[in-house]
Amino acid sequence: MAHLSYDQTGVGRPAASRFNQPWLLIVPSLVLALFIISYPIFNIVYQSVHDVSRFGAIRGFNGLQNFYDVFSDPVFIGSVRRTLVWTACVVGGTVLLSVPVALVLNQDFYGRGVARTIVMLPWSVSLTMTAVVWRWAFNDDYGMVNVTLQRLGLINGAIHWLARPEIAFPVEIGIGILVSIPFTVTILLGGLSSVPADIYEAARIEGASAWQQFRKLTLPLLRPFVNMAILLNVIYVFNSFPIIWVMTQGGPDEGTHILVTYLYELGFRLGRPGQAAAVSLIMLVMLFVFTVIYLRLQPKQGGE
Template sequence: MPGIEKTAPRRAASAGRSSKLGLPGPAFALILIAPCLLLSVAVIGYPIFDVIRMSLFDVSRTGVVREFAGLANFAKAFADPVFLQAARQTVIWTVCVVGGTLLVSVPIALILNEDFYGRTIARTIVLLPWAISLAMTAVVWRYVVNGDFGTLNMTLAALGLPFENYPWLADARMAFLIEILIGILVSVPFTVTILLGGLTSIPESLYEASAIDGAASTKSFYYITLPLLWPFMQIALVLNVIYVFNSFPIIWIMTNGGPANRTDILITYVYKQAFAFGKLGNAAAGSMVMFAILLVFALVYLFLTKSQGARNDD
């Protein structure tokens, strides 16, 4: 192809190019990014190393590392029924929030991709929850569902429904459901943004050709929109899993993992172990389990983005 013929010599020339200091191109580039790499190692690498070290040693409440414990901290964590319960609830929390977010975001993105009067305002309204911190969102919703003076109970009571002073957060199942709904609410703007980017990249000529062939709008969606949007949905899925799995403010601010640890997830369990009970070794072991799971999803995300970039280059 002509484009490939023009770019190939340029790539070959740039690959063999040297800097003005006489260094090869890759070595000079490595020198330029060395300060950023060193800062990343200091800010990210050392805490990871310290958590690994604490997970393998006996650690006092004050953080003093004592004798080597091997995998004893991991054994204690997996023998703790609260840890196993938090792990199950983490799976439920992640699957429900991420799955619900995709189900809600796809139709919203399709609507916002259409050309209609007030589309800019509609997009702004959809993105508003993204501009508010998770902590502030959780605080607001905690007051909304408060059993004594919450606006939700006041509104339902004004409509004649028997919900006056109803304790929404006292029931573990109801509290967890409310937190999942709030998690979906705050995850929709980010997901819609990714999906809108995918929808705008679909050539309009494909829809025009399908309309000429007499294809219905539903067939155009299943055979054109959905396949071409799927790579963006994959990226949104993996990123949302990483964010939601590790999300702390909503559950901690609304219920502190209660009642009776029934809304705890792994991140709140680790926080309690470290700062409420002083079991730093157990907390470090739980953190390492979370780190391993998130590392897998991060590698999946890198694979997806790399494969998507390869498709774009082709």
């Protein structure tokens, strides 16, 4: 005999239906989400194992030839290495700079609202337009950066910032950090606003210095929000396309390509949709592996 549970009206209903009801409510959205996600993935997998013309016509099955061609391309190997460097440097630099900025903006001072608005302002501008502005700023002849450095007497002649990959790529990393700070600061400010002020008052009474308060109180309490910022920024930065493509289009000499710009060039410039689909799957696997590692670390952090 099925066990009965009683609602507020006193009417009994089977316990099984009580537990199944939430699943029944979300089944339509789950089915729609699975369809939206699974169909593009199936299409990419299908193209990655077929010979595809530049116009998208399927010519025939070629197995893993697209993956073999991609892995044998030295530009792809360099793009993987630069993608890891790009993601690690941008995310790491963003978090390191965003923590002190968030701590300052969390303080109560005159003009805090204006300061927060200025910090958040780059977030309201299109990333493509931001990249265009910075490309003008680093122009060899009339760029703001060269003109300013020359007027300050720091350089004698124009520096070709975007003409050499060993200079252009660090410049793009710096811009990536700059445009990622507003979003990260927003997450950290949300975390800081949830920290009770009483614990800092107690710590000051006990004689804790500002550094001890930061290391023993702020960082541990802020850690879940830092983890969230790292996860979201890794996914966002790993797939970030506009900055590098607008500023250098992967050049010069293919020296600033990351995987997403390399994929775009394969699919739309070189007319190799099959290889582009293979690169898409490789990127998906890389992000999936990172997500699995992150989720496996979460219970340990929660236990601590």
